[in-house]
Amino acid sequence: MDLSSINPVVLAAALMVAATPILLAAIGELVAEKAGVLNLGVEGMMITGAVTGFAVAVMTRNPYLGMLAALCGGAAVSLIFALLTQVLMANQVASGLALTLFGLGFSALLGQGFVGIPPPRTPKMDLGFLSDLPVLGPILFRHDPMVYVSIALVAAVWYWLNHTRGGRILRAVGENHEAAHALGYRVRRVRILAIAFGGACAGLGGAYLSLIRVPQWTEGMTAGAGWIALALVVFASWRPWRALLGAYLFGGIIVLQLNLQAAGVRIPVEYLAMSPYLVTILVLVVMSSGRARKTLAAPGSLGRPFHATG
Amino acid sequence: MNRRHLLAAPALALGLSALGGAAFAQDPLKVGFIYIGPVGDHGWSYTHDLARRAVEEHFGDAVETSFVESVAYGADAERVMTQMALSGTDMIFATSFGYGPDMNAVAQRFPDVAFEHATGYIQEAPNVSLYNARFYEGRAVIGHIAGKMTETNTVGYIASFPIPEVVMGINSAYLHAKAVNPDVNFRVVWVYSWYDPAQEAAAAEALMEQGADILMQHTDSTAPVTIAQDRGIYAFGQASDMTSFAPESHLTAILDVWAPYYIERIQARIDGTWEAGNVWHGIEEGMVGFAALNDAIPEDVRAEAEDMIERIASGEYHPFTGPINRQDGTEWLAEGETAPDGDLLGMDFYVEGMSGSVPN
Numbered sequence: 001m002d003l004s005s006i007n008p009v010v011l012a013a014a015l016m017v018a019a020t021p022i023l024l025a026a027i028g029e030l031v032a033e034k035a036g037v038l039n040l041g042v043e044g045m046m047i048t049g050a051v052t053g054f055a056v057a058v059m060t061r062n063p064y065l066g067m068l069a070a071l072c073g074g075a076a077v078s079l080i081f082a083l084l085t086q087v088l089m090a091n092q093v094a095s096g097l098a099l100t101l102f103g104l105g106f107s108a109l110l111g112q113g114f115v116g117i118p119p120p121r122t123p124k125m126d127l128g129f130l131s132d133l134p135v136l137g138p139i140l141f142r143h144d145p146m147v148y149v150s151i152a153l154v155a156a157v158w159y160w161l162n163h164t165r166g167g168r169i170l171r172a173v174g175e176n177h178e179a180a181h182a183l184g185y186r187v188r189r190v191r192i193l194a195i196a197f198g199g200a201c202a203g204l205g206g207a208y209l210s211l212i213r214v215p216q217w218t219e220g221m222t223a224g225a226g227w228i229a230l231a232l233v234v235f236a237s238w239r240p241w242r243a244l245l246g247a248y249l250f251g252g253i254i255v256l257q258l259n260l261q262a263a264g265v266r267i268p269v270e271y272l273a274m275s276p277y278l279v280t281i282l283v284l285v286v287m288s289s290g291r292a293r294k295t296l297a298a299p300g301s302l303g304r305p306f307h308a309t310g
Numbered sequence: 311m312n313r314r315h316l317l318a319a320p321a322l323a324l325g326l327s328a329l330g331g332a333a334f335a336q337d338p339l340k341v342g343f344i345y346i347g348p349v350g351d352h353g354w355s356y357t358h359d360l361a362r363r364a365v366e367e368h369f370g371d372a373v374e375t376s377f378v379e380s381v382a383y384g385a386d387a388e389r390v391m392t393q394m395a396l397s398g399t400d401m402i403f404a405t406s407f408g409y410g411p412d413m414n415a416v417a418q419r420f421p422d423v424a425f426e427h428a429t430g431y432i433q434e435a436p437n438v439s440l441y442n443a444r445f446y447e448g449r450a451v452i453g454h455i456a457g458k459m460t461e462t463n464t465v466g467y468i469a470s471f472p473i474p475e476v477v478m479g480i481n482s483a484y485l486h487a488k489a490v491n492p493d494v495n496f497r498v499v500w501v502y503s504w505y506d507p508a509q510e511a512a513a514a515e516a517l518m519e520q521g522a523d524i525l526m527q528h529t530d531s532t533a534p535v536t537i538a539q540d541r542g543i544y545a546f547g548q549a550s551d552m553t554s555f556a557p558e559s560h561l562t563a564i565l566d567v568w569a570p571y572y573i574e575r576i577q578a579r580i581d582g583t584w585e586a587g588n589v590w591h592g593i594e595e596g597m598v599g600f601a602a603l604n605d606a607i608p609e610d611v612r613a614e615a616e617d618m619i620e621r622i623a624s625g626e627y628h629p630f631t632g633p634i635n636r637q638d639g640t641e642w643l644a645e646g647e648t649a650p651d652g653d654l655l656g657m658d659f660y661v662e663g664m665s666g667s668v669p670n
Contacts, residue, residue, distance in 0.1 A: 005520060006519075007519065010519055014512065014515060014516075018508070018512055021508070104380075108348065108350055111350070112350075115350060115352060116352070116532075116552075116554035116555055117554075118536075118539075118555075209507070209508055213508055213511060214507045214508060214511045214531075214533045214536060214537075215536060215540070216507070216532055216533065216536045216555060218348075218350055218351060218352060218507060218531060218532060218533075219348035219349070219350030219351060220347070220348040220350075220351070220380060220505070221507045221508070221531070222508075223503070223505065223506040223507065223508065223509070224506075225508065254509065254512060255512055255516070258499055258501070258509075258512050258513045258516040259516040259519065261498070261499040261500060261513075261516070262466070262497050262499050262513070262516040262517045262519065262520045262522075263497075263520055264497065264520075264665055264666050266666070266667065268669070269500055269502075269669055270500075270502065270669050270670070273500065273501065273502040274502065
């Protein structure tokens with residue numbers, strides 16, 4: 001095998017970019033699931049964020065306002081899910097799937113006037129001498145700001161979940177909502193906020209695709225990224241840093257196999273190209289079996305509806 | 311009741327039903343379309359939907375169309391087609407390669423519905439018709455342009471699935487690039503998807519990393535041309551004119567022009583003359599077209615490209631004309647021999663000079 005034509009530095013840099021959208025969506029979903037909510041609508045929230053972010057960025061010529069709009073857009077559609085599951089007590093799995101279908105259709109409608117328009121550019125960060133470092137510079141310090149935001153978000157979520165009172169309340173709600181309720185915590189309010197946070201992160205992940213990764217808007221452009229993010233949460237057994245690792249692993253496989261192909265390395269590409277999806281399916285299957293859920297340390301009340309009685 | 315009455319009753323009934331039939335015929339013909347991707351992909355499914363809209367425009371109230379987008383192969387496709395047939399659709403166009411088995415299964419259950427399958431090869435029911443376009447003719451032209459214009463002698467090719475349709479496109483482009491530039495080298499990346507903008511963008515970047523300065527794609531999204539525009543290299547669009555996504559980089563695009571065929575077939579169904587066929591149309595019939603050639607293409611190359619388009623259209627030139635050897639050096643076509651359609655539709659090998667191998 002001749003691997004000499006692949007530049008590992010470029011590869012590592014590309015990996016971080018490829019992983020960022022799924023990482024953003026996964027970290028949001030992780031928080032929602034930690035609060036005991038299984039929201040299968042990640043794909044729908046991502047694509048909604050992709051289109052609202054794109055539309056606002058194009059209209060204001062400012063990519064950061066676009067990102068902000070994507071946060072709001074993702075959170076707004078996630079509130080539909082919150083209304084259905086937390087207030088109207090609808091089934092979470094069905095509502096999540098419905099949210100995905102809704103998001104795909106709704107975004108296509110919103111995006112009709114934005115096909116074929118180039119979005120404003122998001123400049124890469126120039127971190128002074130850090131960007132000029134050999135090897136490390138191009139890998140770590142020459143990205144767009146969102147790559148760093150996603151990593152900072154992982155750190156913040158980790159700290160918040162484990163070292164703050166709010167984080168502990170959220171985990172208590174996710175582990176045992178009856179007990180949390182008995183202690184006087186507002187289960188429903190915590191869950192609605194967690195869902196909104198998940199939606200905002202997914203929306204941002206979607207906008208990363210439409211504003212930076214591909215820069216364009218086309219229908220259905222998330223093409224399954226939301227499902228990978230969902231699997232990633234389980235793969236990470238609900239731990240933020242593992243989600244980061246998982247996202248880079250998934251991103252790494254995608255980028256590596258494409259680069260190996262481009263370099264003309266003879267590899268069984270069909271298997272490598274399938275692998276992220278195979279892992280996703282496997283993880284989702286494992287997740288649906290009760291016993292495996294326990295061993296994976298899933299939040300105790302994950303997916304169970306809560307209705308305060310008495 | 312005498313014999314005359316006996317005969318008159320059914321005759322009257324027959325007359326009534328004929329009248330009813332005539333009244334029924336004034337109902338619009340219902341035509342359903344099934345797409346593999348979203349109609350807004352600006353690629354393959356988009357062009358089929360353009361043709362559907364052209365059909366509506368052409369027939370007005372005489373035809374009523376409906377479509378279902380992003381339909382997966384297999385159970386989903388079968389369910390959608392069954393649903394269409396059950397709800398009175400008279401004619402169904404399924405517009406992707408993998409719908410073959412599903413369409414034939416449904417067609418056998420609904421013999422009165424006319425089925426049209428794009429790029430398929432399975433015809434197990436008398437009411438299944440096949441149609442396809444000779445995209446390799448278009449790929450010959452863009453191969454020629456790429457061979458002339460590449461400075462790094464490296465052309466990047468983003469491929470979807472290793473099926474004959476895609477393999478023949480790669481071979482056609484490569485042969486014509488090599489004819490004008492013996493040093494040209496094609497790098498192929500298979501993304502195993504027809505539509506995944508992020509993946510296609512990553513593939514485009516990986517190819518650039520390997521020195522490609524012109525990109526071709528056999529996937530449906532506009533991501534590769536967008537990336538090309540971003541990085542200041544050239545690219546060819548796919549299926550529809552993608553100039554708006556990459557004004558400077560978009561050299562031309564091979565266009566899928568389905569409307570004339572759809573209108574002809576639907577007219578035949580209205581007239582009652584529809585029967586299953588199997589056509590493979592190219593530049594000559596207008597099913598394969600080209601977007602406006604970019605000004606970046608030098609004058610002489612443009613003239614050569616236009617000349618080639620003309621010679622292919624007139625039947626004077628076949629893009630696969632021998633001598634052509636297979637990648638392993640064995641002879642495929644002898645001097646002056648042109649490729650039989652059967653060979654092309656089953657093509658699973660690269661031609662001589664291509665590097666890499668076709669995945670299984």
